[in-house]
Amino acid sequence: xxxxxxxxxxxxxxxxxxxxxxxxxxxxxxxxxxxxxxxxxxxxxxxxxxxxxxxxxxxxxxxxxxxxxxxxxxxxxxxxxxxxxxxxxxxxxxxxxxxxxxxxxxxxxxxxxxxxxxxxxxxxxxxxxxxxxxxxxxxxxxxxxxxxxxxxxxxxxxxxxxxxxxxxxxxxxxxxxxxxxxxxxxxxxxxxxxxxxxxxxxxxxxxxxxxxxxxxxxxxxxxxxxxxxxxxxxxxxxxxxxxxxxxxxxxxxxxxxxx
Numbered sequence: 001x002x003x004x005x006x007x008x009x010x011x012x013x014x015x016x017x018x019x020x021x022x023x024x025x026x027x028x029x030x031x032x033x034x035x036x037x038x039x040x041x042x043x044x045x046x047x048x049x050x051x052x053x054x055x056x057x058x059x060x061x062x063x064x065x066x067x068x069x070x071x072x073x074x075x076x077x078x079x080x081x082x083x084x085x086x087x088x089x090x091x092x093x094x095x096x097x098x099x100x101x102x103x104x105x106x107x108x109x110x111x112x113x114x115x116x117x118x119x120x121x122x123x124x125x126x127x128x129x130x131x132x133x134x135x136x137x138x139x140x141x142x143x144x145x146x147x148x149x150x151x152x153x154x155x156x157x158x159x160x161x162x163x164x165x166x167x168x169x170x171x172x173x174x175x176x177x178x179x180x181x182x183x184x185x186x187x188x189x190x191x192x193x194x195x196x197x198x199x200x201x202x203x204x205x206x207x208x209x210x211x212x213x214x215x216x217x218x219x220x221x222x223x224x225x226x227x228x229x230x231x232x233x234x235x236x237x238x239x240x241x242x243x244x245x246x247x248x249x250x251x252x253x254x255x256x257x258x259x
């Protein structure tokens with residue numbers, strides 16, 4: 001397991017699913033964790049799970065569609081822990097299930113605000129803080145960021161045009177910002193999960209009879225992803241042993257895109 005002792009990790013959408021699994025995994029690996037979520041009940045529950053296991057964490061309420069709240073959450077992180085080493089921009093929504101002509105301006109605007117704006121402004125405030133910090137020892141890495149995209153970010157997703165567009169945008173931001181700040185010691189990567197057990201996927205399954213079986217059959221490995229599957233890949237991307245890895249979009253999809 002990678003060692004993140006004395007590192008500070010900030011995780012959005014950490015109240016459930018991939019975000020919770022990631023926050024717990026970082027804590028088990030020695031990091032101090034800031035649990036950011038719009039849902040206070042879920043966020044506090046994740047924080048308590050970390051603390052009960054002997055970890056160091058605190059919760060900050062954060063609506064990632066509001067840039068000022070992201071900035072405030074980063075400020076709280078630095079006020080509590082003195083620095084920021086890892087930013088995980090995970091929070092997102094699935095949106096309306098329907099064809100392009102069924103989507104509304106409100107659907108599209110909300111999707112962009114949450115799924116794209118959270119990554120754009122999240123990286124702005126995270127990198128601004130990271131650039132103020134000394135690089136630890138002679139290590140070439142000043143900070144690590146992982147943005148959670150989706151398989152819908154690397155291929156089309158019928159019945160979900162705004163979602164697919166937002167997740168493609170996350171990859172464009174990831175690659176561009178990785179190039180912009182590589183020389184300053186900040187690594188930026190993305191993870192692209194296939195259908196993973198979460199509230200978002202459960203909502204999608206419930207929209208149509210037989211949806212779960214159809215979705216599962218699309219994954220060669222024969223099962224949905226688990227939040228811990230994705231969390232371990234995120235930790236791998238942030239590990240100091242992988243200091244040469246930046247600007248990458250890792251497809252964690254059970255073989256979905258191999259064919």
